[in-house]
Amino acid sequence: MKNRTYNIIFHTHTVSGIVISVVLYIIFFAGSFSFFRDEIANWERNESVEITDDIQLDFDKALDSLHKNYNLYGRDVALKKTYIEQRISVSMSASKDSVTSNKTEGAKFFYLDTKNNSKHTYDQSYTLGEFLYRLHFLTQIPYPFGYYLSGFVAFFFLFAIITGVVIHWKKIVSNFYVFRPLSKLKTMWTDAHTTLGLIGLPFQFVYAVTGAFFMIKLVLVAPSVLFLYGGDNAKLYEDLEYSKPQYQFKNNAITSNFNASYYVTSTKKIWNDFDVTEVHLFNYGDENMHILVNGHLNYNTKFNGIGEVIFNVKTGEIVSKKSPITDTSYLDGVKNVLYKIHYADYGGFPLKIISFILGLITCFVIISGVMIWLVARDKKNIPEKKRRFNERVVRIYLAICLSMYPITALSFIAVKVFQPTNSSFIHNFYFMGWLLLTLFFVLKKDLHFINKYTLLSGSIIGFFIPISNGIMTGNWFWKTFLNQQFQLFFVDIFWLILASLTLWISLKLKRLKK
Numbered sequence: 001m002k003n004r005t006y007n008i009i010f011h012t013h014t015v016s017g018i019v020i021s022v023v024l025y026i027i028f029f030a031g032s033f034s035f036f037r038d039e040i041a042n043w044e045r046n047e048s049v050e051i052t053d054d055i056q057l058d059f060d061k062a063l064d065s066l067h068k069n070y071n072l073y074g075r076d077v078a079l080k081k082t083y084i085e086q087r088i089s090v091s092m093s094a095s096k097d098s099v100t101s102n103k104t105e106g107a108k109f110f111y112l113d114t115k116n117n118s119k120h121t122y123d124q125s126y127t128l129g130e131f132l133y134r135l136h137f138l139t140q141i142p143y144p145f146g147y148y149l150s151g152f153v154a155f156f157f158l159f160a161i162i163t164g165v166v167i168h169w170k171k172i173v174s175n176f177y178v179f180r181p182l183s184k185l186k187t188m189w190t191d192a193h194t195t196l197g198l199i200g201l202p203f204q205f206v207y208a209v210t211g212a213f214f215m216i217k218l219v220l221v222a223p224s225v226l227f228l229y230g231g232d233n234a235k236l237y238e239d240l241e242y243s244k245p246q247y248q249f250k251n252n253a254i255t256s257n258f259n260a261s262y263y264v265t266s267t268k269k270i271w272n273d274f275d276v277t278e279v280h281l282f283n284y285g286d287e288n289m290h291i292l293v294n295g296h297l298n299y300n301t302k303f304n305g306i307g308e309v310i311f312n313v314k315t316g317e318i319v320s321k322k323s324p325i326t327d328t329s330y331l332d333g334v335k336n337v338l339y340k341i342h343y344a345d346y347g348g349f350p351l352k353i354i355s356f357i358l359g360l361i362t363c364f365v366i367i368s369g370v371m372i373w374l375v376a377r378d379k380k381n382i383p384e385k386k387r388r389f390n391e392r393v394v395r396i397y398l399a400i401c402l403s404m405y406p407i408t409a410l411s412f413i414a415v416k417v418f419q420p421t422n423s424s425f426i427h428n429f430y431f432m433g434w435l436l437l438t439l440f441f442v443l444k445k446d447l448h449f450i451n452k453y454t455l456l457s458g459s460i461i462g463f464f465i466p467i468s469n470g471i472m473t474g475n476w477f478w479k480t481f482l483n484q485q486f487q488l489f490f491v492d493i494f495w496l497i498l499a500s501l502t503l504w505i506s507l508k509l510k511r512l513k514k
Helices: 003-034 037-045 059-070 128-135 145-171 185-199 201-227 233-239 260-270 330-343 348-376 384-402 404-417 423-444 447-473 477-482 486-508
Strands: 077-080 087-092 108-113 274-282 290-297 306-312 318-322
Touching (some): 003 037, 003 128, 003 145, 003 201, 003 348, 003 384, 003 404, 059 077, 059 087, 059 108, 059 260, 128 404, 145 201, 201 330, 201 348, 260 274, 260 290, 384 404, 384 447, 404 447, 404 486, 423 447, 447 477, 447 486, 477 486
Antiparallel strands (some): 077 087, 077 274, 274 290, 290 306, 306 318
16 A cells, blocks of 8 residues: 555544544443343333243233223224333324314323333333433434434444554554553554454444444435435335335224234244234224234244234234245345344343443543544644643543443432432433533543543442442342342342442553653
8 A cells, every 4th residue: 555545544544533532432332331221221110021022911901901091992003012121112193083072082102011001101211221222322412413413423433444444454463462551652552442443343343334324324315215206205114114004994893802912822823932022903993903913033043033914803814924934025134134233132141241342342442542642642843732732632532431431320329219210310410410520520630530530430339339229129139139130130230340340440540651
């Protein structure tokens, strides 16, 4: 490679990395905790559930309860399980019965507890796990700006990965085995950046591609909507299989009772190891009522096995069937595989833990890249004013990024102590605490202090998380282990291990002489 080409790629890599560094760190730090979104949500609610995608619900009892409260006649009703938790989402369209004037006939959305059929609004069901999950693609910024910002950051991260590989290509293997912690500061940061960057390269590439796909796919398909579909979004969604079928409302009530559980059981009999994740009822109580049962094969049976059956309730016949074994299309493969590898929810705790570690490694790669940038510009030939400016920029950057650790740990305690919580409480506590910690560390004007005491404070707070859980609920981690409540046990032990590790690192940090 010519020197000019190398220099262009090197500076492009540096600039693109620096520009997106803060937002990218936030995405990966929050995203690392998002791998345990379900465990955090269940830990916060003190609920232990079976780890399965299959809806565990008495459908007929639940529908009878909903019918008494909302008069389901003429509605489309969807019961869907998205996460491994005790609550499922319930979506109800407005009634198609034009003669009704009851206000309860309007569209509804809420969460239903599968054990006691209690109903909860989205705000009441909001957890710290949900907050961190949504923070990792910046939904706290008004739509669509947060989505697009996270998507374009992922896109530029992909660009930084590719240029980084090109820069190190000739020595990519030899540099992997080189680490010189006792050498000069720039060399140490460069070695750490290169080695850990190479370790996490496949992980980072996958998340850059999938993250960009999820967040800016609307921008990517906009030309298709305009030129291929004439602006018809509905037709595009139909071709991409995001929309549900429509059935005409006859306005003639069925006289016999129907058993929703029968159709769910019938679907499971068609395919072994089939997990039902959604039950959709069209024209509830009408003679043209249909039931769609959707789900997938267990991942031990087939990684990408999406299937569904649609029944006509009046005749009991199957009007449509999509086999998860033989009818998996290329479109299914693209959509479902991208989701699965991004969320890492198909390999149990081991895969989630590995993904969490790789996520934190990526956070360190981001920080080390910024430190390389600072040290490379801390030279005698650089004017003192410019050196102070560079140091101030990095100090603000580190204060913002590293403060996420102690405020995240403190938020785990807050959601336990101040039960019940809601989205407003979590947002205010996290962002106000994050701002105060950032200002405190910025005003200290000491990079070593920021590095050391963000880790130290987060570690100390982390040790109190299982203690706060034990005091507030009586579910100490040894009890949850004996009771086989592994989701509750995992969160407590996770924080004990993480806090111990970061405490050890913080005690090892020494102030380096220039």
